[in-house]
Amino acid sequence: DQQVKQNSPSLSVQEGRISILNCDYTNSMFDYFLWYKKYPAEGPTFLISISSIKDKNEDGRFTVFLNKSAKHLSLHIVPSQPGDSAVYFCAASAGGSNYKLTFGKGTLLTVNP
């Protein structure tokens, strides 16, 4: 039972263009969402997060949008750079005393020079 879904296993984008990575969730108790980036043979690294009380959070080239009614979030990367090529994981937490993150399966982003 996948509570966090990333339906696109891969995405290819030209350098300088926008990358949009999508994530859907089913658990209405989730109230905190995170994006992690992972390079091969390394652990995931935190990228950006958003609380359910917000619908947008921006950090430099990265913006996360949250649509609670649709249970959907997206990560926008503008402009995309070759160094952004990695697997991007969407994760969610129910917050409070819940200590675990529920991850999606990841989307492999390739940014072509």
Add this chain to the structure above:
Amino acid sequence: DTAVSQTPKYLVTQMGNDKSIKCEQNLGHDTMYWYKQDSKKFLKIMFSYNNKELIINETVPNRFSPKSPDKAHLNLHINSLELGDSAVYFCASSQGPGNTEAFFGQGTRLTVV
């Protein structure tokens, strides 16, 4: 300085053996985790400890036993290894409950032959 370090990075062992993976964090975090990334690339939580106390055990077989000698360490011991245990195991830590980012180690690729 590595924030979350786990050893070994690679582990190849025969079925039936007992092995341990060590994890240490120097971030001063209260909460530590073990995640498993299986062949389908899902990252799933196995255990979580908060201040050396087990708070999450996600129906992991009894052959897996976490040990937290102090807040900075969370080791994973696996008895009677099976082929299906082959995966990448990630240790992580966070300041507190789910609404905080988790920092991950580089992963341990376990191969059971």
